Amino acid sequence: MSGGWPGVHGKFDGLGRFADPSVLILTSLSDGPKHGYAIMTDVAAFSGVSMEPGTLYGALSRLERRGWVRPLATAERRRPYEITAAGQEVLAGQLAAMQQIVRVARRRTATAFGT
Amino acid sequence: MTPELAARLSRFLVRCYPPRWRQRYAEELLEVLDQHQPTARTVLNLWAGAVSARLDPAWRTGRHPAIRLRRWAQIGARVFAGIAAVLLVFALGISFLAWREEQGNTGPPMPLSGGIFGVALSPDGRTVVTINPSLEMWDVADRAHPRRLAYTSGDIATGADPAFSPDGRVLATAGGGGGILWNVADPARPAKIVDLPGPGGVGAIQFSPDGRMLASSYGGTVALWNIAGPARATRIATLIRQDGDVSAVSFSPDGHLLASVSERGTVALWDIADPARATPLATLTIPPPAWPNQPGPDVAVSFSPDGHLLASASDGGTVVLWNIADPAHPARTATLYAPVPPPAPVNFCPNAALAFSADGHTLTMVEDSTTVTQWNVTGPGAVTRLTTSTLSSIGAGPVAFSADGRTLAGARTTGDTIALSALP
Numbered sequence: 001m002s003g004g005w006p007g008v009h010g011k012f013d014g015l016g017r018f019a020d021p022s023v024l025i026l027t028s029l030s031d032g033p034k035h036g037y038a039i040m041t042d043v044a045a046f047s048g049v050s051m052e053p054g055t056l057y058g059a060l061s062r063l064e065r066r067g068w069v070r071p072l073a074t075a076e077r078r079r080p081y082e083i084t085a086a087g088q089e090v091l092a093g094q095l096a097a098m099q100q101i102v103r104v105a106r107r108r109t110a111t112a113f114g115t
Numbered sequence: 116m117t118p119e120l121a122a123r124l125s126r127f128l129v130r131c132y133p134p135r136w137r138q139r140y141a142e143e144l145l146e147v148l149d150q151h152q153p154t155a156r157t158v159l160n161l162w163a164g165a166v167s168a169r170l171d172p173a174w175r176t177g178r179h180p181a182i183r184l185r186r187w188a189q190i191g192a193r194v195f196a197g198i199a200a201v202l203l204v205f206a207l208g209i210s211f212l213a214w215r216e217e218q219g220n221t222g223p224p225m226p227l228s229g230g231i232f233g234v235a236l237s238p239d240g241r242t243v244v245t246i247n248p249s250l251e252m253w254d255v256a257d258r259a260h261p262r263r264l265a266y267t268s269g270d271i272a273t274g275a276d277p278a279f280s281p282d283g284r285v286l287a288t289a290g291g292g293g294g295i296l297w298n299v300a301d302p303a304r305p306a307k308i309v310d311l312p313g314p315g316g317v318g319a320i321q322f323s324p325d326g327r328m329l330a331s332s333y334g335g336t337v338a339l340w341n342i343a344g345p346a347r348a349t350r351i352a353t354l355i356r357q358d359g360d361v362s363a364v365s366f367s368p369d370g371h372l373l374a375s376v377s378e379r380g381t382v383a384l385w386d387i388a389d390p391a392r393a394t395p396l397a398t399l400t401i402p403p404p405a406w407p408n409q410p411g412p413d414v415a416v417s418f419s420p421d422g423h424l425l426a427s428a429s430d431g432g433t434v435v436l437w438n439i440a441d442p443a444h445p446a447r448t449a450t451l452y453a454p455v456p457p458p459a460p461v462n463f464c465p466n467a468a469l470a471f472s473a474d475g476h477t478l479t480m481v482e483d484s485t486t487v488t489q490w491n492v493t494g495p496g497a498v499t500r501l502t503t504s505t506l507s508s509i510g511a512g513p514v515a516f517s518a519d520g521r522t523l524a525g526a527r528t529t530g531d532t533i534a535l536s537a538l539p
Binding site: 057 | 136
């Protein structure tokens with residue numbers, strides 16, 4: 001966790017993941033190519049999720065295999081990745097689905113708790 | 116978990132990813148690990164990642180199935196070899212322990228002053244073997260100062276006096292089933308050649324004069340062995356005649372006759388000119404003992420050098436001379452009694468020993484290790500007692516004559532050594 005706010009997981013830890021590492025990585029790459037460690041710090045900064053290197057590279061290898069991210073030329077042992085058009089499409093689809101979930105969740109919690 | 120350990124484990128786990136995955140990502144992953152501060156969670160996470168990458172078919176090495184099969188066969192073979200090696204080590208360990216147990220007493224031999232179970236002098240008179248009950252070899256080139264050369268770690272069965280082969284290179288002892296042959300070409304290193312098969316309880320063992328045959332007895336049975344090649348000893352014949360346990364056997368000088376004496380005092384005479392078809396010639400009965408209250412039994416038997424006389428000794432000090440010029444019809448020529456009652460039994464086993472002098476003129480009997488009586492047996496019917504003396508140097512237990520019948524060997528009365536005593 002980074003910062004003083006609960007982040008995506010926070011107290012939800014142990015009950016499952018709300019945001020898949022793939023979505024976090026694709027989101028991180030949406031504003032430009034980044035190498036592995038930069039993705040980790042970026043994800044931690046915007047979501048509070050401290051992603052371990054094993055998780056990061058597990059997800060990266062799957063994303064690359066599906067053609068959603070693309071490796072760029074290595075610079076001093078660091079290889080930047082960029083999101084592909086197909087990756088942007090998938091991320092958009094995921095975000096739409098999450099947005100739908102958020103919308104329904106807000107409506108239902110408002111009904112239930114009167115907020 | 117310390118950061119150093121976590122970092123080291125993390126780098127190790129990177130090597131656990133599939134080879135193709137490593138080719139592609141290992142370098143950048145290591146770079147990220149350098150910047151990251153690995154914790155226990157990092158390690159766990161990498162381990163899970165490695166496992167899932169290993170399970171992912173996409174990262175499986177695209178090798179030919181036959182090559183993969185061979186690789187698995189190699190791994191299987193290694194695992195199998197490992198298990199087999201562990202089992203082998205266990206089996207060897209257990210065998211070793213069993214062997215140690217079988218060897219029994221591995222410490223130094225018992226002191227000889229307590230008595231010995233058997234003794235023999237080598238034909239050249241330079242070596243004495245004692246059964247104590249370990250097998251011990253003595254250098255007696257200097258008769259006044261016997262020197263212990265070797266002793267076996269295990270105990271030898273004690274039923275019979277040991278015997279040297281005529282060339283002195285092989286030793287026969289009780290033990291095993293039907294006796295044990297030892298290579299004693301180097302007396303300092305007696306080496307077992309073979310255990311002769313048999314039911315055990317060997318009571319007498321002796322070589323034939325030409326050294327090609329061995330007689331060993333167990334119970335009332337005498338087995339004849341061809342030992343021309345000692346390691347490949349084969350049984351030639353089994354002689355069953357005796358009314359009691361055979362505790363002495365002797366070959367005639369020409370090797371054509373075998374005499375066996377039972378503890379009940381009967382002497383069986385066998386024609387073994389053709390050993391495979393050994394035939395009984397006669398059974399001789401020794402008269403009741405002269406000193407009937409002496410404990411027995413122990414017996415001895417000996418042929419005269421010309422093979423015409425057979426002397427038998429039984430407990431109680433009775434010596435009988437038989438004329439066996441016609442072996443099928445032995446004639447008792449003299450019954451000799453030891454002149455004094457044998458001393459009270461101080462030994463754990465009574466012992467008698469008989470020997471003719473090389474010229475055949477003198478018969479010597481040793482009773483209970485201490486009383487030596489000699490007779491002149493030059494002419495049948497003209498047997499005269501020459502001397503009776505008491506040995507002082509030789510103590511409890513059996514005694515053995517030298518090949519020429521002029522020296523006796525046995526345990527020394529005091530101290531942990533043997534003694535040799537010249538006869539008159």
